[in-house]
Amino acid sequence: MANVSIKDVAREAGVSIATVSRVFNKQGTVKRANKIRVEAVIKKLKFRPNVSAQRLAARHNNAVGLVIPRYSDIFHSFYALQILQGVGLAVERLKLDLLLHITNGNTFLNVSAVEGVIFSDIIGNEEQVDNVLQMDCPCVIMNYLTKDLPVSCVAIDNVNAARKATEYLIKLGHKRIATITGELKSQVAIDRLDGYIETLEKNKIEKKNNYVKYGDFGRDSAIRATKELIKLKTPPTAIFAASDEMAVGATQVAFESGINVPRGLSIIGFDDNPLALNFSPVSITTMRQPLHKMAMVATETLYDLITKKAKGNKKIILPCELIERNSCASPANR
Amino acid sequence: MANVSIKDVAREAGVSIATVSRVFNKQGTVKRANKIRVEAVIKKLKFRPNVSAQRLAARHNNAVGLVIPRYSDIFHSFYALQILQGVGLAVERLKLDLLLHITNGNTFLNVSAVEGVIFSDIIGNEEQVDNVLQMDCPCVIMNYLTKDLPVSCVAIDNVNAARKATEYLIKLGHKRIATITGELKSQVAIDRLDGYIETLEKNKIEKKNNYVKYGDFGRDSAIRATKELIKLKTPPTAIFAASDEMAVGATQVAFESGINVPRGLSIIGFDDNPLALNFSPVSITTMRQPLHKMAMVATETLYDLITKKAKGNKKIILPCELIERNSCASPANR
């Protein structure tokens, strides 16, 4: 592999390795003629600096790690891909290398390969964060807001997004609004539920316990929940689902039960998963999370940390956006 | 960051750095007592070897690069994610680091950071392959079979898969079978078309030119194509679409035109994109590509190359699998 070293270039060009280094890194001053000669040799010999040596000598390596917890269902996969793309984009712009780490949480993260690490989420791998922090390694966490740890976090404003979703339903004229929550072990799900409850209270709509169904972000849980919901004596006229996957499940049940969406039942999801758009014959109204943006902001935040442009304890919260499609309407029996 | 070095450990344990190295890497022989002492110090000081130094000294770095061409539509994204997961899995099992490179094809790939590279596909970045090869860097290409270059390739048997799809339709009793091709600049699309044509011939079914519609893997192209198809005086009773995205588009058009799928029109897709499963009210029959497997095989192939267990010019072809769902049936007017 990369077998021509800086020495070879120096010899061939008749200068010292220091000069070659200077030319290559465009710093320091080099006589014009020498510079041209060295550049020619570099090109001729196809010299590429050995990254490990550079890193060792310069004590920094220009690489960041991205940790993605391992999970496989489509909902999370969509999430992971969006994150990856966002980070990938930012990293390229900032001329950073990206070391990817898909992990089940137990594996050790050797921080000396990178200058900083981004956690795409925290799911059973809090320990890794501790590790990284203890090594004094710059670090930012996405999608998980922690007040306890002195880490920078970039997350979505789930409470407010849920509020907006519920309010949208209320504005449409709904009063019987149910929700299907996500897995309540996750902060995200709790926040979305909170936003829903808050909004009901604020609008003086009684919160009925049997309108709150506990799901897990997955379709099956929503199918079960929706079946129960439509069997109620006074079934809801609208459902706020904490994920598009679940919104799709709910829509499916409605169809199968001969309930028209949105005329008989309005359904709003969360994520802006392409799934929600493609689901036919209605496309599902949803809250879009700026995942791309979150990933880019996280990367930039890390970059600032690494380059000492900023200190390490920012909490950044990004807003969601309502995407109106055609799974919501005013209730028929208003 | 990782500031405790092998020297610190050596001093603290009262041995030389060579001994520490031996203990840490579990090679060579060390007196039991020393070993235990060193291990204790390593733990106490939380010593983690500096990766760059290891790489520099050992002249290898245990990392592989994964190059993913940049594209953004859902079809390819699904592909990219599957590949990523597969490679991620394999890489973890093989204790390799993964350096991710999402590229538009122009960026330079510095090979000294890795021991080998995997191209997840070749789309406008043939030059990078040349680069890597010229550096004598082990390399495997996915989803693209090249006979010219001395590289290992892992790809899908698209011809045969298309054959199986078409045959399935024929067995169902169809004689009027149309196809919507993918972007014919790609080998994949050509192969799928070839498989279709071959099978028609083999079964003595006349190939009608107006049954072959040129698409680009995207939904819109399929919508256009399907509209033309159903307007024909003798419209097809079945369509083989070269992607699920297109199968979905075709199904959509059928619905909107009041054509029942599968009774009035059978549609088979390609990919096993979750899209095809979720598309309601029919879920779409498709050819599943073993993308995960392809990625894993590619990674293992690269590993063998790196570890010199194998030489560099294998061409591996993986079969597809028919996933029967409910978008295909015998033609109504048999």
Place this chain on the structure above:
DNA sequence: CTGAAAGCGCTAACAA
């Protein structure tokens, strides 16, 4: 079984 020492290829003082 262990330590000394020679690099790995590069960067960054420092001196010239």
Place this chain on the structure above:
DNA sequence: TTGTTAGCGCTTTCAG
């Protein structure tokens, strides 16, 4: 403007 040199932290002979 340049070259010399001292590391960076580790692996790996090679003597002991």
